[in-house]
Amino acid sequence: MKKFYLFFLFLGLSLCSFAQSYDYLTLRTADGTEKSLSVDGLRITFSDGKLLARNGKEEAQVALADMACMFFATTPTAIESLAAADADGLRVQIRGGRLVTNAPAGSEIQVYTLDGRRAPQQGLGNGAYLVRVNGRTFKVLAR
Template identity: 40%
Template sequence: MRKITLFFVLLIGFGAHAQSLDYLTIRTTDGVEKSVTAVGTEITFGDGNMYVKSGTDEITFNFNDLSAMFFAAEPTGLRNVISDQGGLADIPAGSMVQVFNMAGKPVGTFRKQAGQQSLPAGLQKGVYILKANGVTFKSLVR
């Protein structure tokens, strides 16, 4: 009985680390990668473009600029949005935002407030990755 219990504990631990391919990353010919949450994504084609709709986010790619797309466990692409408002402009109020450093290490989470224009205090100057509502942004703390 003890062996079986230990076995299931190890199994649950393993399962917690088993990675789902939760993101679809699209790579363009210039090497830039952009990620969206995979489940719920719908892709259509027309007028020489590929239209990617994921949640409230819609991205258009010129088909001639596309190189490949793949599933990934972590978002490897970033929306190149750096604004004076710290990259928060595009995130709706009330959204939970995860913050990662450029090494991909999580540094915290917060809920975006209405009118919030900067990241919470305490972050050192630098570039951070923000993840909210299935879309990933890059943000700068000056």
């Protein structure tokens, strides 16, 4: 009986490593913009210098020249880049280790490191940060 429990423990651990559900494909452009789409029914084509991704529910279109990479993900991301066109004109930057934004006064702003830890809005070292402004997330580089 002990052997069976050991077998199932081994089987369970083995399956855990394989059973990650990569439900999303994330497209990342050179400026850091990320867009995730569900992989269910996802189809990607290339034409006229563009990548077109569709899954029947949503689609993304990116100029091939702007593509940096794609990767499977267990959770979706929708990180907008500072360089990305922002319909509301919202801008976020880190200059000299300090968060700079044109968000309206009273906006809810949080800064996180990429591993999810909360960070201050100033004294930021070089690296990438996720900045959440009124529910929208930006990936920002501090140089």
